[in-house]
Amino acid sequence: VSVPSAVVETCDAVVVGSRCAGSAAAIALARNGRRVVALDRAKFPSDTLSTHLLFPAGVSELARLGVLERITQLDPPRYREIILAAGGVEVRERMTAVDGIDYGVCVPRPELDHALVSTARGFGVDVRERCSVEEVVWEAGRAAGVRYRDADGQTRTLRAKLVIGADGRRSSVAEMVGANTPYRGSRNERGLAFKYMDDPKVGTEWREIVVQYREGATHGMCFPCPDGRMLVLFMGPAEEIKEFRAGEDKWDRMVAQNPLLARRIEGAANATKLRSTPDTAAYFRASSGPGWALAGDAGHFKDPVIAQGIRDALRFGRLLGEAAAPVLDDPAKLDAALLAAEQRRDRECQATYHWGNRESRALPSSPLVIEALRVFGRTNEPDLMDTFNRVRVPERVIHPLIGARALVRALRRPGADRMALLREAYEETLMDIDVRRERLRGTFRDCRPALSERPDWTWPPAAARKARPVPAETPAAGPAPDAAAVAAVA
Numbered sequence: 001v002s003v004p005s006a007v008v009e010t011c012d013a014v015v016v017g018s019r020c021a022g023s024a025a026a027i028a029l030a031r032n033g034r035r036v037v038a039l040d041r042a043k044f045p046s047d048t049l050s051t052h053l054l055f056p057a058g059v060s061e062l063a064r065l066g067v068l069e070r071i072t073q074l075d076p077p078r079y080r081e082i083i084l085a086a087g088g089v090e091v092r093e094r095m096t097a098v099d100g101i102d103y104g105v106c107v108p109r110p111e112l113d114h115a116l117v118s119t120a121r122g123f124g125v126d127v128r129e130r131c132s133v134e135e136v137v138w139e140a141g142r143a144a145g146v147r148y149r150d151a152d153g154q155t156r157t158l159r160a161k162l163v164i165g166a167d168g169r170r171s172s173v174a175e176m177v178g179a180n181t182p183y184r185g186s187r188n189e190r191g192l193a194f195k196y197m198d199d200p201k202v203g204t205e206w207r208e209i210v211v212q213y214r215e216g217a218t219h220g221m222c223f224p225c226p227d228g229r230m231l232v233l234f235m236g237p238a239e240e241i242k243e244f245r246a247g248e249d250k251w252d253r254m255v256a257q258n259p260l261l262a263r264r265i266e267g268a269a270n271a272t273k274l275r276s277t278p279d280t281a282a283y284f285r286a287s288s289g290p291g292w293a294l295a296g297d298a299g300h301f302k303d304p305v306i307a308q309g310i311r312d313a314l315r316f317g318r319l320l321g322e323a324a325a326p327v328l329d330d331p332a333k334l335d336a337a338l339l340a341a342e343q344r345r346d347r348e349c350q351a352t353y354h355w356g357n358r359e360s361r362a363l364p365s366s367p368l369v370i371e372a373l374r375v376f377g378r379t380n381e382p383d384l385m386d387t388f389n390r391v392r393v394p395e396r397v398i399h400p401l402i403g404a405r406a407l408v409r410a411l412r413r414p415g416a417d418r419m420a421l422l423r424e425a426y427e428e429t430l431m432d433i434d435v436r437r438e439r440l441r442g443t444f445r446d447c448r449p450a451l452s453e454r455p456d457w458t459w460p461p462a463a464a465r466k467a468r469p470v471p472a473e474t475p476a477a478g479p480a481p482d483a484a485a486v487a488a489v490a
């Protein structure tokens with residue numbers, strides 16, 4: 001039963017959540033002449049649990065949205081190279097420019113999200129903070145607005161032609177439109193534990209380099225941030241997050257076990273408290289229906305080990321807004337545009353999603369991986385970087401020829417465990433074939449888990465320990481997705 005609402009307003013589109021995806025969608029709609037209200041529970045500047053590494057492809061999305069000028073005012077270090085090291089092999093690569101931008105940045109979320117919200121306001125978006133959406137309003141089977149509680153605790157109703165849920169992984173809009181249960185997903189094996197510190201390398205070339213040092217099953221990383229700070233991050237087995245949370249011991253041991261990282265951050269002071277999470281399952285939800293759409297993490301999430309979420313939330317939020325703006329007044333055309341935007345997101349994210357699932361395996365770098373890195377490490381041309389930068393899909397960079405060369409080299413090494421190498425190469429090849437076959441067949445929504453996916457994932461992730469595993473075949477309930485839409489996507 002709906003709470004009677006004292007205040008009813010109308011607008012063209014209401015966006016729930018106003019960080020990456022929400023601001024991007026709202027900006028695109030407003031720039032195209034639409035009246036947009038964006039509601040967020042948060043009061044900005046506001047933090048959220050996320051690291052925030054952006055490659056040139058992500059920075060170019062900030063530029064397209066008109067946010068880059070505000071980011072530039074923060075004077076963030078512009079990194080132009082990445083160093084990735086494992087098993088004594090170092091790969092150092094530059095970045096391919098995207099839209100003329102050849103650098104990445106790592107701006108903490110309070111500043112990044114505040115810049116997004118301020119830019120949205122500059123384009124005329126009515127951003128309302130400390131407003132919590134409690135209900136989607138329906139009319140003749142279509143989403144027709146939302147009911148929310150404002151900063152003073154008053155219940156208000158906003159009627160709109162389009163409701164966009166850009167409200168993150170635990171999206172309440174997804175739940176209200178019946179799309180809460182992802183139609184496919186994969187359990188993460190890695191967790192994240194990170195801190196900010198003063199960077200002892202201020203004034204050196206290290207401020208322009210992002211590092212990922214792999215030791216055992218854990219990646220140790222360091223990203224330079226504005227104001228002489230840096231973000232230091234461990235991504236290792238998710239089960240180890242409770243050890244990080246138990247005390248400083250674990251952090252200190254992980255630094256000591258990673259000599260390259262220890263040298264990079266030696267002398268760092270002024271560390272913040274630890275931030276951590278073991279829950280980063282990847283998924284796709286049905287993301288469009290009559291009068292509604294899900295943007296950013298609300299609709300799709302990839303493992304953070306590949307640092308793609310912000311870029312994708314910005315890009316597909318913007319594309320969604322651009323697709324919807326011209327057809328908002330025609331419900332049939334609007335729903336078709338929302339579905340097309342969803343299909344485009346899925347097409348563009350599919351390969352990267354599988355790559356993220358594979359990178360989330362918490363395994364020590366195998367001799368095969370180390371030999372592949374040796375092949376990439378011969379030049380500083382952007383190869384691996386192009387996958388992070390979305391210039392080339394992962395399988396065009398880490399292709400069978402590289403795999404074959406790495407295998408031959410690994411087999412030739414004295415003392416090589418040939419059976420283990422051949423088994424690994426065989427299993428990786430099967431995964432490659434599976435991903436390619438899925439793309440060629442266009443069967444992404446058929447819900448058959450691919451070999452890259454660990455089907456024993458749970459939803460919601462926070463309830464993982466209590467919850468029954470959700471089989472990946474479980475269809476989304478309620479109004480999403482309708483059969484014709486699924487057929488069209490498949």
Ligand SMILES: Cc1cc2nc3c(=O)[nH]c(=O)nc-3n(C[C@H](O)[C@H](O)[C@H](O)COP(=O)(O)OP(=O)(O)OC[C@H]3O[C@@H](n4cnc5c(N)ncnc54)[C@H](O)[C@@H]3O)c2cc1C
Pocket residue numbers: 016017018019020021022039040041042048049050051052053054131132133134166167168169171172173192277280295296297298304307308309310311313
């Ligand atoms: C630990 C971790 C590390 C990550 N590291 C990286 C990285 O290095 N690089 C990268 O690109 N990506 C990274 N990501 C992914 C990235 O954080 C997300 O993809 C990105 O934040 C998605 O933005 P969004 O706008 O969809 O959602 P969010 O940033 O989650 O924003 C959702 C907003 O919705 C609001 N909201 C929720 N419910 C309601 C409601 N009912 N009413 C009103 N408002 C509501 C919330 O207050 C919030 O402000 C990481 C993610 C995690 C978890």
